[in-house]
Amino acid sequence: MFSDAEAAELYDLLNPWDPARFPGDAFYADLLTEADSVLDVGCGTGAMLHLARRRGHTGRLMGIDPDRAALDRARHRAGVGDAGIEWVEGTAADCPPRADFELAVMTGHAFQFLVGDEELRASLAAVAAALRVGGRFAFETRHPQARAWEEWNPADAADLTGPGGRELRVWHEVESVTGGVVTFTGTTATPDGTVLRVDRARLRFLEEAALDALLHDAGFTIEARYGDWRRGPVTAASREIVTIARRR
Template sequence: MLSDADVAALYDVLSPWDPALQPADRFYETWLTGAGSVLDVGCGTGAMLTSAREQGHRGRLLGLDPDRAALDRARRRADVEWVEGTAANAPAGSEFDLAIMTGHAFQCLVSDDELRASLAAVHAALRGGGHFVFETRHPQARAWEDWNPSNAVDIVAPVAGSDRALRTWHEVESVTADVVTFAGTTTDPDGTVLHTDRSVLRFLDVAALNARLAEAGFAIEAQYGDWDRGPLTEASREIVTVARRR
């Protein structure tokens, strides 16, 4: 079996922060560079803020995440603030120029109450005119249809102190309205199951998403269908949103 620390290390292998290779990371890096203070909501293992500090960012950087094992990994970097909590626990005080949610973390806000509380907290954490930048998968692309064992990924990852060959995949369990429940499984190459977790994501369309943001006091400054700032179209797989606190 994999420990929580192993799972956190595995995440960094599967989702490395690399603006040179990943268009999404490059998009967010542009925003990070120009912001004096940054709140990373759902920071995970902290790779984005760690990179920002290494690249010379001198402002306040705060990462927020409910996963203790991921934060333990993030805390290897002591000159960034790391706080255990959900989006609804974002620190109030209108202190941040920028709030970011990467890796489709916004979709983890599933219930209406959770969405409302989280958006209110992010709004309260931003200064007037501050930006909230995030992405969510466009439901029209039906990304969950690709989440099945036939799309398993073989990797080598550090587990219990040494590199180990692993196989990982996602498999959908249910689709109810705009909510998708799925399982993530990691095995040895021989099929021995080492770890399984279940996740629930919400796929809001553009109209529903924008209504939630407006209700929380945000103005939509821009929305894109890809990481190159292309327009939203009938083929877009992403809804990349730049919202501004009113």
């Protein structure tokens, strides 16, 4: 067996937060530096907010996530300089209303876990309500034209040393692609292929026009749109849709 707590620790190993190494992390780190208060929607294990606090962010920082094990890791990894970060268990639709945040973010393609239209509308409305007028919402979603799901298969398994020094093999496999929704599994196994855990998830791949309509209906205007982490335009070769939206 592979516990939820171990899965949260493994997530950090597979997805280290490091603005010095990863352009996407640097993109968000710059936005956090500019904002006096930040709401991290789908914060996971809290690595981004912890680093922001350690680097001197003195304003209000809040992370919200439905994964209890991830939030437990976020709370217990606190060290010197991490005081005052708020951790809330809940979905994007549970964002606190009238919270007056200057910036809300969804990193790590967390936005794509909002699958149904009603879920998207409720989540965007809640994010807007948590922001002050003029506040910004920054997030990214994989561009459907890149068909990223075609790269998710057992042949691309990652071998690594996991929690407790256990040797692990991790891979993803697509089950179906229907109407812009990709259903896939993530498998954690031993190197010989003995399966320890299988997690199933769905991701929504939205075109720009559909995304912008949802944002407009929720009370946002598009401030900036990029096709890569260096703030280049969206092109026919872009793999990302990076959005900064401002609350009206």
